[in-house]
Amino acid sequence: MLNFRRPLKGTDPMSQAAAVESNGERIGKPGDPCVMVIFGASGDLTRRKLIPALYNLGKHQLLSREFAVVGVARDAMSTEDFRKKVLQDLQQFTDAPVDADLREWLERRMYYLTGEFGDQRTFAQLKELLQKLDTDHATHGNYFYYLAIAPDFFGPVVEQLNAVGLMTEENHQWRRVIVEKPFGRDLDSARALNQQLLKVVKEQQVYRIDHYLGKETVQNIMAFRFANGIFEPIWNRRYIDHIQISVAETVGVEQRGGYYDQAGALRDMVPNHVMQLISLTAMEPPISFQADAVRDEQAKILHAIQPLSSEDVLSRTVRGQYGEGEAGGQHLAAYRSETGVPADSRCETYVAMKVQIDNWRWAGVPFYVRTGKRMPARNTHIVIQFRQAPFVLFRDTTVDALMPNQLVLHIQPEEGISLRFAAKTPGPVMRLGTVDMDFEYADYFGKQPSTGYERLLHDCMVGDATLFQRADMVEAGWSVVSPMLDVWKALPPRSFPNYAAGTWGPKEADALLGHDGRQWRNFEK
Numbered sequence: 001m002l003n004f005r006r007p008l009k010g011t012d013p014m015s016q017a018a019a020v021e022s023n024g025e026r027i028g029k030p031g032d033p034c035v036m037v038i039f040g041a042s043g044d045l046t047r048r049k050l051i052p053a054l055y056n057l058g059k060h061q062l063l064s065r066e067f068a069v070v071g072v073a074r075d076a077m078s079t080e081d082f083r084k085k086v087l088q089d090l091q092q093f094t095d096a097p098v099d100a101d102l103r104e105w106l107e108r109r110m111y112y113l114t115g116e117f118g119d120q121r122t123f124a125q126l127k128e129l130l131q132k133l134d135t136d137h138a139t140h141g142n143y144f145y146y147l148a149i150a151p152d153f154f155g156p157v158v159e160q161l162n163a164v165g166l167m168t169e170e171n172h173q174w175r176r177v178i179v180e181k182p183f184g185r186d187l188d189s190a191r192a193l194n195q196q197l198l199k200v201v202k203e204q205q206v207y208r209i210d211h212y213l214g215k216e217t218v219q220n221i222m223a224f225r226f227a228n229g230i231f232e233p234i235w236n237r238r239y240i241d242h243i244q245i246s247v248a249e250t251v252g253v254e255q256r257g258g259y260y261d262q263a264g265a266l267r268d269m270v271p272n273h274v275m276q277l278i279s280l281t282a283m284e285p286p287i288s289f290q291a292d293a294v295r296d297e298q299a300k301i302l303h304a305i306q307p308l309s310s311e312d313v314l315s316r317t318v319r320g321q322y323g324e325g326e327a328g329g330q331h332l333a334a335y336r337s338e339t340g341v342p343a344d345s346r347c348e349t350y351v352a353m354k355v356q357i358d359n360w361r362w363a364g365v366p367f368y369v370r371t372g373k374r375m376p377a378r379n380t381h382i383v384i385q386f387r388q389a390p391f392v393l394f395r396d397t398t399v400d401a402l403m404p405n406q407l408v409l410h411i412q413p414e415e416g417i418s419l420r421f422a423a424k425t426p427g428p429v430m431r432l433g434t435v436d437m438d439f440e441y442a443d444y445f446g447k448q449p450s451t452g453y454e455r456l457l458h459d460c461m462v463g464d465a466t467l468f469q470r471a472d473m474v475e476a477g478w479s480v481v482s483p484m485l486d487v488w489k490a491l492p493p494r495s496f497p498n499y500a501a502g503t504w505g506p507k508e509a510d511a512l513l514g515h516d517g518r519q520w521r522n523f524e525k
């Protein structure tokens with residue numbers, strides 16, 4: 001069980017040289033001295049995720065003492081107002097009781113600048129403020145910019161930063177930019193955005209964030225595969241029958257109907273989050289855990305995904321949109337009745353697809369992938385289904401009657417790993433049953449307060465890009481879904497809505513596996 005040493009009252013909360021566990025073991029070094037500049041700081045992400053993540057990092061002694069935050073947005077607000085706004089709900093977004101000293105420490109180093117992102121004056125003022133903070137907080141001229149803004153502004157903001165010298169790295173100072181999704185809306189726009197960014201900054205300065213990589217259990221896919229000797233030898237086509245990746249959400253589109261209706265489930269979830277899950281599950285062991293060694297292997301998998309022909313799109317992909325339904329005795333509105341969604345919308349809220357990876361390890365092993373809104377349970381998991389036992393010794397038991405072994409990586413909300421295997425049912429006669437061996441993170445490690453952004457922000461502060469997407473990976477993800485976008489656009493869906501809210505998606509998604517003699521494993525919890 002990890003117990004982090006809490007800062008003593010009345011002392012400098014950041015006074016330790018390195019983050020430590022209660023047994024004195026180091027868990028990492030604090031981030032470099034720096035300023036984090038948040039563009040779009042008045043939005044929800046800052047209050048709900050970014051500031052609580054900084055607080056949690058501070059609690060684990062992973063922030064430098066020489067640190068400051070600047071919020072930039074067009075809303076007119078004073079620094080005082082900004083501090084109040086983003087800190088007032090801190091307790092709500094961090095699980096453990098808030099430490100008053102640490103909160104105050106953070107508050108003292110937060111600043112706000114009102115400005116338009118298209119206005120040169122904003123960047124001149126920002127430069128002035130950053131120079132002042134370098135003096136006041138000894139931040140060494142190291143800055144990273146978090147772009148929590150509309151994608152249209154990504155390019156222009158980076159260009160303006162560059163124009164006033166705020167992206168220039170010299171005298172051992174670093175300058176980095178974190179870009180939120182959506183990174184483009186198709187392959188062409190993603191390429192254009194990469195080109196626009198890389199015209200003014202180096203690839204090593206760009207941190208394309210995918211918040212799925214901040215999830216502990218997503219990172220654990222690598223630890224599970226490459227820190228254990230027993231799984232890797234069977235992690236291939238000789239032993240694995242197929243893999244299922246499900247990202248199911250119970251929520252609808254909430255207040256984001258306007259954005260979502262332009263995006264749809266495919267763009268919103270697949271080229272980014274789902275591709276991360278596929279590549280981490282399927283990649284070869286990297287030669288090291290250096291950023292490019294890991295990302296090279298991930299990129300190889302994305303490039304090895306078999307391109308879909310138009311016929312494949314028709315036979316191997318399914319799209320759906322939820323109609324009205326119910327869950328837990330509550331009526332749920334149809335997608336077309338959500339705020340900001342046109343009454344005749346043809347936007348998909350569900351996608352399933354069968355992916356093949358053309359390499360020696362995976363040839364012939366299908367990866368079935370699905371993601372959808374308004375499913376019966378919020379559940380992200382990866383099922384590795386092994387091949388059937390070749391033959392069974394027990395009389396009256398056929399091989400077909402046995403459930404194949406399944407290893408399940410539970411990503412969220414339950415975090416754990418389970419293994420399903422056959423066992424003798426107790427009793428005088430030989431009968432076989434199926435049992436699950438479960439491991440839950442919380443049982444071993446307790447619950448660590450986390451927003452999922454801590455690791456990613458800290459990595460950016462120490463210059464580790466392993467968990468961020470490289471330009472080629474983003475483009476490879478879009479290449480996979482490109483044929484689907486094209487065919488789906490050319491053939492608008494005629495049967496929408498085709499699944500009821502609160503159910504596991506359209507029946508065609510069951511048929512996708514059914515045709516191959518397989519079925520989805522659903523977790524209702």
Ligand code: BG6
Nearest residue numbers: 181211249251268269273380412
């Ligand atoms: C976002 C999507 O990237 O991920 C949302 O835009 C989706 O539509 C969300 O709900 C899911 O994230 P999580 O962490 O809740 O699984």
